[in-house]
Amino acid sequence: MAGRIKPITAVAIIFFLASAVLPLFVASWATLFALILAKGIVVLGIVLLLQAGQVSFGHAMFFATGAYTAAFWGKYIGGGDILIFVALGGITSTVFGLIVGLFVVRYREIFFGMLNLAFSMVLWSLLEKMFHYTNGADGIRVARPGLFGFSFTPETFQYVILYVSLLVAIAAFYGVQRYLDSPLGHMLRAMKSNETRLEYLGMSARRVLLIGYVISAFLGGIGGTLVSIIQQIATPEFGFWTKSGEFVFIAILGGGAHAFGAFAGAAMFECVRFYAAAHLADSWQLILGVVLIVIILYAPNGLIGLRQRYGQSRRGGH
Amino acid sequence: MNSTLAILAVLDGISYAALVFLVSVGLSLIFGVLRVVNVAHGSLYAFGAYLAATFSLVIAQVSPWLTYPALLVASIVIGVVCGGFIERFLLRPLYGRDDVLQLLITFAAFMIMDNLQRLIWGVQPIFAAEPLKLLPNISVFGVNYTSYQVILLPGVAVATLFGLRYFLRKTLAGAVILAVTEDREASTAIGIDAQRVYSITFIIGASLAALGGALASPTTSLVPGMGADMIVLSFAVAATAGLGQIEGTALTALMIGLTRAFVIYLQPEFEVLVPYLLMVLVLLVRPFGLFGAVQVRKI
Numbered sequence: 001m002a003g004r005i006k007p008i009t010a011v012a013i014i015f016f017l018a019s020a021v022l023p024l025f026v027a028s029w030a031t032l033f034a035l036i037l038a039k040g041i042v043v044l045g046i047v048l049l050l051q052a053g054q055v056s057f058g059h060a061m062f063f064a065t066g067a068y069t070a071a072f073w074g075k076y077i078g079g080g081d082i083l084i085f086v087a088l089g090g091i092t093s094t095v096f097g098l099i100v101g102l103f104v105v106r107y108r109e110i111f112f113g114m115l116n117l118a119f120s121m122v123l124w125s126l127l128e129k130m131f132h133y134t135n136g137a138d139g140i141r142v143a144r145p146g147l148f149g150f151s152f153t154p155e156t157f158q159y160v161i162l163y164v165s166l167l168v169a170i171a172a173f174y175g176v177q178r179y180l181d182s183p184l185g186h187m188l189r190a191m192k193s194n195e196t197r198l199e200y201l202g203m204s205a206r207r208v209l210l211i212g213y214v215i216s217a218f219l220g221g222i223g224g225t226l227v228s229i230i231q232q233i234a235t236p237e238f239g240f241w242t243k244s245g246e247f248v249f250i251a252i253l254g255g256g257a258h259a260f261g262a263f264a265g266a267a268m269f270e271c272v273r274f275y276a277a278a279h280l281a282d283s284w285q286l287i288l289g290v291v292l293i294v295i296i297l298y299a300p301n302g303l304i305g306l307r308q309r310y311g312q313s314r315r316g317g318h
Numbered sequence: 319m320n321s322t323l324a325i326l327a328v329l330d331g332i333s334y335a336a337l338v339f340l341v342s343v344g345l346s347l348i349f350g351v352l353r354v355v356n357v358a359h360g361s362l363y364a365f366g367a368y369l370a371a372t373f374s375l376v377i378a379q380v381s382p383w384l385t386y387p388a389l390l391v392a393s394i395v396i397g398v399v400c401g402g403f404i405e406r407f408l409l410r411p412l413y414g415r416d417d418v419l420q421l422l423i424t425f426a427a428f429m430i431m432d433n434l435q436r437l438i439w440g441v442q443p444i445f446a447a448e449p450l451k452l453l454p455n456i457s458v459f460g461v462n463y464t465s466y467q468v469i470l471l472p473g474v475a476v477a478t479l480f481g482l483r484y485f486l487r488k489t490l491a492g493a494v495i496l497a498v499t500e501d502r503e504a505s506t507a508i509g510i511d512a513q514r515v516y517s518i519t520f521i522i523g524a525s526l527a528a529l530g531g532a533l534a535s536p537t538t539s540l541v542p543g544m545g546a547d548m549i550v551l552s553f554a555v556a557a558t559a560g561l562g563q564i565e566g567t568a569l570t571a572l573m574i575g576l577t578r579a580f581v582i583y584l585q586p587e588f589e590v591l592v593p594y595l596l597m598v599l600v601l602l603v604r605p606f607g608l609f610g611a612v613q614v615r616k617i
Contacts, residue, residue: 055418103602109417110355111605114557118601121550121594129587241550245357245425252422282437289429296423297411 008304012260015267016170023162030158034230036263036270037162037169042223043250043262044176045216050256051180052209053192057113057244058120061100062093062217064127064239066224069093071140071234072133080145082164085225093221094214101213105206108195120239127236139235142228165226169263172219176259179215188212249288253295255302264303325461327579333467335575336475337534341548342555343482343567344526350562351499351519353417354409357424359527360549361431362400366393366528367535367544368439371446374535378448385449389535393528400431401524405517413516428549436542443539450536471533478526479568486564495519527552554597560610570608 019037023030042063049056066089073080073088104115127134134140144157152160179185187208190198195205228234237243246269254265272291276284299305345359370392374385408423449466456465486492497505498515506512531548555574559566578592600608 050418055421057421107605110561111601113421114553115598115601115605117550118554118557118594118597121554122591122598125588125590125594129590131587240546242546245422245428248418248422249425252418283433285429286433286437289426289433292426292429293408293423296419296426297408300415300419 008258008260012173012263015260015263016166016173020163020166023159027155027158030162031230032270032274034158034162034165035227036266037165038223038226038230039247039250039270040223040263040266041165041169041172041226042220043247043254043266044172044259045219045223046247046251047254047256047259047262048176048180048188048212048216048219050251051185051192052188052212054108054112054209055248056104056116056216057241057248058116058118059216059220059247060239060241060243061116061120061123062097062220063224063227063243063247064120064123064234064236065089065093065096066221066226067142067228067234067238068127068134068140069221070145070225070228071142074143074145075140078143080143081149082145082147082161082229085145085229086164086168086222089225090218090222093224094218097214097217097221098210101210101217105209105213117241117244120244121241124236124239124241127239134236137236139233139237142232142234144232145229161226161230165230168222168226172222173259173263176215176219180259184208184211249292251302252300253292253302255304257301258304261302261304268303321459322461323583325459326463327583328576329458329461329463329468330582331576331579332572333471333537334579335571336471337530338552338555338575339475339568339571340478340530340533341527342552342559342571343478343564344523344530345552346556346559346562346564346567347482347526348520348523349556351495352409352516354420354424355553356404356520356523357421357549358404358427358431359424359524359552360545360547361428361435362396362524362527362545363531363534363548363552364435364540364545365400365431366396366531367540368435368444368531369396369528370532371444371535371540372439374446374448378446382448382452385446385452389449389532390529393525393532396528396531397521397525400528401521402517404524405520409520410513410516428545432542432545435545439540441542443541445539447536467537474529474533475568478529479564482564491518551593554593558593558597558600558607560604560607563607563609566607566609 019033023033042059045062046056046059069089069092070080070085073085100119104112104119107115128137144152144154146152147160147164180188187198187203191205191209198205198208224238228238250265250269251262252265253268254261254263269288272288273284276287280287295302341359341363345356348354348356348359370389373388373392377384377388404424404427408427409420412420412423450464453465453470455462456468458468486496494505494510495515495518498510498512502512555571556567558574559570574593574596577596578589581592582589604610
């Protein structure tokens, strides 16, 4: 087991190093990599739930919660600090995740996905329609926050947010790895293979799933806060169902079997979007759709799965 | 709220419910038989609407009355071509595989169709109100309303409801579909081509979505994003009713349509909230939907 994980960990280290170093040479990559890391954090939450065999088609609600936490701070209090935003985004989404989680962990599979979708659409319509507080579909601008009391020019700021995202992403990646290797994480995985047996062992499957759900909501929240700071805006679109679909898409693209799949998927997704949008402005969505179809039909375990399959065939098929 | 407004709200609600029912029942039928949540359903609705508008803008120059058959033809074309393609080339390789993958591949179809729609028909709103203007206005308890919306649309919805019931319960083809839904293995063993049943069901469901779009096209302007809105709405209706419940879907569509119409007149900002709030409330109490039984008889 340990021998098979190690190459992936090596790839993960190379990836994090690359996202720290490469943008120093190409300035436009700073924002690109910051987005990849921030979205990767959100998708980490989806991958976590995939371990339990559950798919949330409403995770954008936590993403939006995190984003709007930063936006509301700027609108009603003003100023702000990246660390305060991220901490608050994490807290609000955790609380929200706990409330929603108490309801949704009673259900599985399609019903779990459906209820998540319903909650997220309620949040979306509130964000869209409470015009006085949220500016409706226009969203709220997120003013550039400082860090430790320093403020930055736009040029420096893109690197500041990149490195903050990188540190948060590494912490989240490491934390999720540790969690999945812990007894609690193994129980989460056991839910996918045999939930009844888990209950026979004296564990509460609901509680196991609730813990996983709240962690994944927390990840969605801080990822959302980071994205809103990077893009300097929070709109209701952040909580729309297509956003949730996008996160599940990225998780499957990268591969749900390993935490690093979240970042591998996010990197591929954002790169395709970045370059397709630059060259074929009208059809990047079409290209992503085709990529998704190819991945599902020919590599259902995602990018991570491709590597494992290659490794297995080289060892003579195990 | 005076009585005129109340009547207006009821009429709005009924015509809206008729459209939503057509789309939702297609979604519900597909889920009932194939066990797939078709995320591309909203795009089929949008394609139906756009193609119908294109057809009727062209044919109206020959004779405005030909726009009605044009609506029908457009929805069948979309159902057979797009629906057939999605089932044959995207879903078929995935039967028996992970549910997530089946759902996600229809999401991919949604992304592609959403993009194609912008490329083909552009982003400017399109109007094709010809069929709506042909039929006279009628007066219901002193309120003037287009007969297209209060007679034709509900008429088509009711005909579809009874047509589907008759088809599934009284005809051989319907019995075959029910048999595959009930037990795929056993029905394959007695010589039923389950693959074909899946294809046909998907095409029927897709055509119903496109028909909803085609019939909606004269009443509203066609804009990008209409598909994404419709899929969640029809999903909310189908899930609130209980996936696979045909009569239940009709009642739920009516309930949501009427509630929404009254909310529009009383508290317009909460209009979009209504279906989702109802969905949350119902699913919390009855996760299998209002009309779904725990041991679900599928369709």
